[in-house]
Amino acid sequence: MKLSDLLHRPAPELPGLVAVARVDRRADALARRAKPGEIAVIDQLDLDRATADALIAAGVIAVVNAAQSITGRYPNLGPSALVSSGVLLVDTVGPEIMHAVKDGMRLRISDGVLFAGKKRLGDGIVQDADSVADAMVEAKSGLSTQLEAFAGNTIEFMRRERAMLLDGHGVPDVDVAMAGRHVLVVAAGFDHAEQLARLRHYIRECKPVLVGVGAGADALLAAGYTPQLIVGNPAGVSNAALGCGADVVVPADLDGHAPGLHRVQDLGAGAVTFPSSANTEDMALLLAAHGGAELVVTVGLSASMAEFLDRSRATSNASTFLTRLQVGGTLVDGSALATLYRSRVPVGVVWLMVLAAVAVGLSALLVSDAGDAVLSWLAQLWTGVLAGSGF
Template identity: 70%
Template sequence: MKLSGLLHRSRPELPGRTGVARVDRRTDTLLRRLKPGDIVVLDQIDMDRSTADALVAAQVAAVVNASPSISGRFPNLGPEVLVSAGIPLVDGVGAEALHTVKDGSKVRLHEGVLYSGERVLAKGVEQTPDSVADALVEAKAGLAHQLEAFAANTIEFMRLERSLLLDGHGVPEVEVELADRQVLVVGSGFDHTGELARLRSYIREYRPVLVGVGAGADALLAAGHKPDLIVGDPAEVSTEALACGADVVVPAFADGHAPGLHRVQDLGAGAVTFPSSANPEDLALLLAHHRGAAVIVTVGLSASMTEFLDRGRSGSNASTFLTRLQLGGTLVDGRILGSLYRSRVSAGAVLLMISAALVAVLAALLVSDAGDAVLAWLSQGWKGLVDQIKGVFG
């Protein structure tokens, strides 16, 4: 008995990364229940950067994809984010893995093979920085086809949503006042947390209306700001955010059906619906625009062509393109604002003015009978004032 226990304890550990399997075909649902060290099993062709950023933030141990993470249709950014973060990515294990791998079970990943103990559950191709870079180069050839499909979808979206885009027909009434106000719209795209942090001084100084799109509402709360307006599927928003007192706008289908509306109503919060085929980000922008916002600043929303196509949803991209075209010069990218914004009275200017005043005081002291105690008091006060100013502006 003792010998058996000794042999069991001395058995070498199997190689690879181990963790709890989190399995779900619905990526949005999966992302909300991840914990550090989980091994994720999903099915997402052309993994986008937003999904990859969420996986990195959740500190998962590895990602196993039933589909190709880069199909070659266009150069999507998600795989590069994962491998750069040191998270193993195994591609093309097949849809059957979503049934073979049991959610919540302990699994092990080694060299592209997913195991339960020593039993093989799924096999795929483990991506490396070199393989991802090569695939992205080849994928650029698919851009022409994507742009052709995008042009067709743009025409169709314009036909369906012309009255909304041009005249604001269907835009719901909300209690928060938007006319002639600056509006900050926060989504959950790439580096939205960092962008929001860099706009801290802007928010403090200008007090814009804060709009959270989906998980962007929780990003605002996490940064210490209460959203004034929430736009998106309530299933993507925490209970805390939905119950914070913000106006809630729920996207709806053309027939008026709004998935997730009952969740807001169950919380006792008020909500209005916004029937449209546009994505929630664009609905938030159009609402602010047609309600008379003076300036609309975006955080975590697609900006470049690469990010734009990275979504992989042609209809959604048509919505975004036409929305940005309609908003024109009122739209400001938060990344640009964050890099250019300076408080109207800088810390250096304040210190310079105080220094000039102190020089005058010290000059007067030098020709007076003031003692060393006064000088010591001034020196201590100066140090404290500098520390306070650094806290305010830094």
């Protein structure tokens, strides 16, 4: 072989998955700027379902986690969501990877080993359906410990915020009228887009107050609706949603500090703060309950025991449990309501059936012996109407 041929021969393609890396310790922030086909590099213990869903929705093809995605403390749902969606999950790579991988770098992953070109940056454990299932079985053994800790946190949360829960002290006033109305609370959680689509008949018929929790406001816009109330940190909401005319409620800590409030003000929109340690989903439910809502329908919020425990903060679990006790029988899960509406025959279909039956009946009558008499009566009726003389 000639030397010129060797010089011009293309370099052999290196094995593995190659894509642009996006790096951020805050996976929720990373999900908002990641693009389809990129690799997410995060550092999050016990990856929860909401974070995994956000990364899946962003279209990432791989997730590199510096931490353990399943520690065994409780059966968290994030890893199984990623793996079942076909997203490569490389786990427990180590904290140094957050510095070794630069944002925007082309990263290559081969058998759990991370490379920049040929330079080895680190390695981790490739999780698949079997390994995640095995880890989940082990994690379920830790549920009793988690439930005991949850009981203590619930008592502490109730002691600290009972006036807010029971009497509404600190719950801000909003200009959206909810008394005696249905309220639909939408969060960008599991299966929220499909649930919204299934509720379209309900939304059209009952015209509920539309409340977006964080990115749930953008989910409403994407589905063709305009939120009337937005609850959450404005950092997770688009300018389009914040500027759509909705009232905005910004969570604040118990000292009154509300991160992100300035963003709403910079857009020229009005906002009020809600000082509480409850999570934003529960704040939205409490606003509806204390606003006198007749029925509160939820989309994308935790519904099952597994989803309820799949939280990163113990306080979130406590506030969720106590909020649902407070809201009581007015709270309905959107998937259940969608099932009920699916079993109904739409009003339009009923009218079409009635008109078809009338048409068939008239056709049968007009071809009978009495047809001439019926036609004559209809002609006289029409003449009387036109003459304004009645009949």
